[in-house]
Amino acid sequence: MPSVTRSSSKSVRARRRDEARQRLLEVVERLLDEGETFTEISVERLVSEAGMSRSTFYVYFEDKGDLLRAWFADIVAELSEVAGAWWKLGPDATRDDVREVLAAIVRTYRPHVTLMAATYDTAAYDVGTRELTDSMMGVNVAGLRKHIRAGQKAGFIDASLPAAQTAAWLTWMAERGLHQLVRGASDNELEQLIEAYTGIVWNTLYAPTRR
Template identity: 55%
Template sequence: MPSVTRNPSKRRSARRAAVVAGLLEVVEELLDAGELYTDISVERLITAAGISRSTFYVYFEDKGALLLALAEDVVAKLVDTASAWWELPPDATRQDVEQALRQIMEVYRAHDSMWQALVDAAAYDPNVRASFHEIVGLASSQLARHIREGQKAGSVRPDLDPRRTADWLTWMTERGHHQLAAGATKAELTKLAKAQSAIVWYTLYEGAPSRS
């Protein structure tokens, strides 16, 4: 007969996840309404989320820690979606690349206010800044791996420096999303994805041995 006693650590993790989910909904609603994360008080957050101040500080040291916790879900979605690009097979077409980049852009667009808050906080909070650069670094390392594997398969240009090329493309993508995709309509996202796919295609794939 299975025990009815739940693991305390699992119970605490489940409770924290529920608190984060409730606060994420509150924060994104306020950000989408045009408020700045720095201007939103803890009191407003806990009142809207229906939790006590003591509960808030059990899980979060401050608003910076909360922001990082809220961003985890968005980052996880972006990384999961971006894997569609990083895992493209050697025979992937330009249309495949465009579709993968469009999917990444759509996930970003759905959470652009949260990403904006993360970028803003990175300017003054060293913990957020370190985490932000770690996130971008992770994406860049995955893209560099894709480039190296593509070079071995002959589907990516052999003359490229994988790490530096990945760094450029990753930061270009992050800045492009931040400056161009935020608030964009579906029609505009389609045009942006087509333009980005052209840049990526001619940078990485066009002229590769298997595509000549």
């Protein structure tokens, strides 16, 4: 019975932490959209706008960076799951298949673009946040590198490409594109961005083996 009680207590705390995080992040996102930077937003301002006490904030988060890191970990897990569909593409993959998986990545990222920008800004001075962003990029580069090597071995990705360097270039270009181009794009512009992204990836990796 005691173990059940402890488990239930942890579940309640986790739920309350998630609720607090959501309320705080809504405030952060609104203030960022209004032109403020994350460094300018104080904890006092956050809790006031969220209708929350400072003591409640510090029950769940060490500081603003901890709040952002908690959110970032969740979105990274979501993006990793979506990106996994790309790594699973095989010899029969068509351009439309590639477009579908890339579109899923872009559309998963899009609702979070403001907070992602704040996260990367915070990474410039917060070691913990920088470690998280670096880790995410490392995982993404490694996943694409593994896919490229498997595709080269199976004959559906250009064998002349250096896998590690190609994976790094494509991943970092995509990160900058998502960071700079997706934010503020209309629905029509987003479709054009996805089409351009698809063309870059398809022509770089897959098209040479289809000729």
